[in-house]
Amino acid sequence: MLDAELTHLALCWRLVRRDGVALGFTSHDRPLLVNGLRHESRPGMSPSAVVLSDGVSADDMEVAGALSAGALTGTDLLAGRWDGARLDLFLVDWRDPDAGQQWLAQGTLGDVAVGTGADAGFTAELIGPGAALAASVVESCSPECRAELGDARCKVDLRPRERLATVAAIAQDKVQISGIVAADHVQGELAVMDGPQAGLVRRLLAEDAGWLVMDEPLALATGTRVRLREGCDKRFAACRDRFANARNFRGEPHVPGADLLTRYAV
Secondary structure (H helix, E strand, O other): OOOOOOOOEEEEEEEEOOOOOEEEEEOOOOOEEEOOEEEEEOOOOEEOOOOOOOOOOOOOEEEEEEOOOOOOOHHHHHHOOOOOOEEEEEEEEOOOHHHOEEEEEEEEEEEEEEOOOOOOEEEEEEEOHHHHHHOOOOOOOOOOOOOOOOOOOOOOOOHHHEEEEEEEEEEOOEEEEOOOOHHHHOOOEEEEOOOOOOOOEEEEEEEEOOEEEEOOOOOOOOOOEEEEEOOOOOOHHHHHHOOOOHHHOOOOOOOOOHHHHHOOOO
16 A cells, blocks of 8 residues: 555545444545445645654644534534544545554543534543553552542442432533432432433532532533433441442551551650
8 A cells, every 4th residue: 555656545534432423524625424334525624744653652643623614513523422532544545545554543522622613623531541551450559449439340230229210400510310318429429311411420529508519510401301320439437337348348448547656655
């Protein structure tokens, strides 16, 4: 593909959301069918310089492009529908796209910035697979639990701790749900079940006078159905008293902290 004196190359992007929705784009002047997915012509999409190395450092880059009302919209990007989506960047011979691909970069979408105005576009960070090597693989000692509520280490059954409810009131990043104990849902999740925001998930960070504070604002109409999942503050007292799950607590609540070094005899 690259050795010929005259090449017929086109850049292609394949975006796959975490819920399985896939979009394809190409820099060619007409759509291309690659591996069964139609890649729409988007000459405005362009990557930053692609630099690949054979070391263990992370290979990151940026992808910029114009927004399209029919495919990739600013509303969906800002709402977080494409957070963590997988992105593949590759070259094809536009005369026969299925003959083979020259892979340039793979990774997931990181921070997304959306412009304003008539010619609004977006810039997205592509986080390469090498970024996983920067993560710590050894757990640190902590008084709080390192497991997530309901996972294989926690083992709490979440089925009785999930419920369908309706939105009673909404105020930017706060939501009010009637018929629940708001404090039990702090550090839990809210998933939208219907309406234009269906499928979006928000983390519930705190409780404020009966309101639940979300990690990001969400435009919901009163009466929208949501699925609520209870949360855990990861303290030993909650694990023991609320969930009766002390045997699976993944923390060290009784280990003295660094403040022990500053104590002195009275």
